[in-house]
Amino acid sequence: MKNMQCPKCRSQEVLRLPGDIHPPAMLSGAKPPSSFKTIKVTRYCCANCGYTEVWVDDPKDLQDLLKKYGF
Ligand SMILES: [Zn+2]
Numbered sequence: 001m002k003n004m005q006c007p008k009c010r011s012q013e014v015l016r017l018p019g020d021i022h023p024p025a026m027l028s029g030a031k032p033p034s035s036f037k038t039i040k041v042t043r044y045c046c047a048n049c050g051y052t053e054v055w056v057d058d059p060k061d062l063q064d065l066l067k068k069y070g071f
Contacts, residue, residue, distance in 0.1 A: 001044040001053040011048035019043050019054070039065070 001007060004014045021039040040057040056062050 001046075001051075002055065004044075006046035006048060006051055008051045009046065009049040011046055013047035015043075015045040015047055017043040017045060037064075 001014060004016075005012050006014060019041050021041055039061045042055050042057055043052060044055070045052045056065070
């Protein structure tokens with residue numbers, strides 16, 4: 001979807017939306033562990049069919065996620 005074409009319906013009307021993934025603990029009001037920081041992401045949303053993709057912007061964040069959630 002980074003090529004700005006929807007992989008589902010081939011529409012080229014793709015929206016690019018900035019966004020963050022926050023530490024899950026913050027949703028419940030608890031203090032998040034300091035090791036879990038906010039991940040910067042970019043969302044791509046097809047304006048034709050609604051298909052949405054989310055990409056992590058920073059490769060360093062991907063490494064952190066891999067350490068935390070990888071197998
Ligand atoms: Zn689409």
